[in-house]
Amino acid sequence: MQKTKGLLGNIGIQVVIAMIIGTLVGIAMGESAAVFAPLGSIFIHLIKMLVIPLVAVAIISGAAGLGNSHAAGRVGLTTLGFFGLTSAVAVALALAMGEIFQPGIGIDFSSVSAMYEGNLAAKGELPTFWATMIGMIPTNVFSSLNDGNILQILVFCLFFGIGLSKVEAARSKPLIDGINTVVDAFVWMINVVMKIAPIGVFGLMAEAVGTFGFAALSTVMNLFLVYVATILIYGFLFYPAMIKTLTRIPVNKFISAMKKPQAVALSTASSMATLPVTMDVCEKELGIRNSTSSFVLPLGATINMSGNAIYYGLVAVFFAQAFHVDLGLGAYVAIILTSTLGAVGQAGVPGPSFLVVAVLLAAGIPIEGLPLLFALDRIFDMIRTALNITGDAVCAAIVDEMAGEVPQSQQQDAIDLR
16 A cells, blocks of 8 residues: 555656556547646746756856866767767667658558648748857857757857856856856756656547647657667667666666656656656766756757657658659768758757758658648657656766766765665
C-alpha cells in the first residue's frame, strides 16, 4: 500500500496517468474535448513565463563556471560536435529505415489535395549561412528577451558569462553568486508549476487527440509506425550505447532517470518547457555538475534536434515513395545535409515544422501532401521532443565526463550518487 502511494506521488507517474486519461477522454469526446484546452494553455503559459529568464541566467551561470576552465574550449567543441554528429546519424538511420520498410508505397494523396497551400514552398526557404550568423547576433538584447529569440539570447548570455569569468574573482564572485541564487529561485518556481503538470497534460492530450484523433493518422499509419520504431532504436539502443561507452553512468540508471523529463516532453512537445526538469534530473539523479548542465542543456534545448532530423529524413523518403520519385546519391546527400542543418536551426518550441519543406525541395520531392502532416504535427512533435531531450542529457553526461576537472573527492561523490 505504501509503495503504491509512493508511486502515485511521483510526478512522472502522475503525468503518464494524465496522458492516458486525456487520450481516452479525447477519443471519447472528439472535438468537444477542446473544452479542456484552457487547462493545457494555463500550464504552457506558466512554463513559458519562466523558461526564457531561466535559460538566460542558467547559460550565464554555466558559461561563467566554464570560462576560466582549461577544458572550456573542449567542452564547447564537444557539445557542438555531438549535436551535429548525432543529427547526421539520426537522419541517416531514418533514410535506411524508410528504404527498408517503404512506408510511402501505395499511398494516395488525392483526398488531401484540397489542403494544399500554393505558397507552401516559400515557407521552406532556408536562410543563407551569413543571414543565419547575422541573425544570431542581437542588436538589442532586451528586444530579444521580449521576443523570445532563443538563439540571440544564447549568444549574448554565453558571451556575457565568459566575460564575467575573465573579471578578477573578487569582483565577479558576488554577481555570479547572485545569478546562481536567481537560478535556484527559478528552479523552485518551476517545481511549484510542475505540481499542476498532470492537470495541464490532461488538457493538452484531450484537446490534441479530440481535435485530430487517430482517423487522420490512418492515412499515414505506416509512416507513423516506422517513425516510432526509428525513434525507439535511436533512443533505447544508440543513446544508451553512447552512455555505456563514453560515461560511467549505469545505462539502467540513465534510462530510469529520464522517464520523468521524457513524460513532460511528450506532453508539452517542447524541449524548452522540459528544460528545468531535464536539468533537475541530470544534476540530482545522474550526478552531472551544475556548470556542465547549465551550459549544455539550454544549448541542446535550442539546437540539438535529432528527433526532428529523423522526422525530416523519413518524411522525405515517404513522399518520394508516394510520388514515385527515385532518389539518387545526390538527393540522399541533400536530405542529410538539409535535415541536419534544419534540425540544428529548429527552435525548441512546439509548432508545425516548416523546415521539412526545405528538405523536400532540396531533394526535388513534391510537397503536395504536407498539409496532412502539419495537421498531425502535434502528435509527431510530442514523440520527437522526448528523443531530443534524451540527446541533451546524453551530451551533458559525455561532456561532464570529458571535462574531467573535478577533485578526486568530488568525483567519488558523483560516482556514489550514480
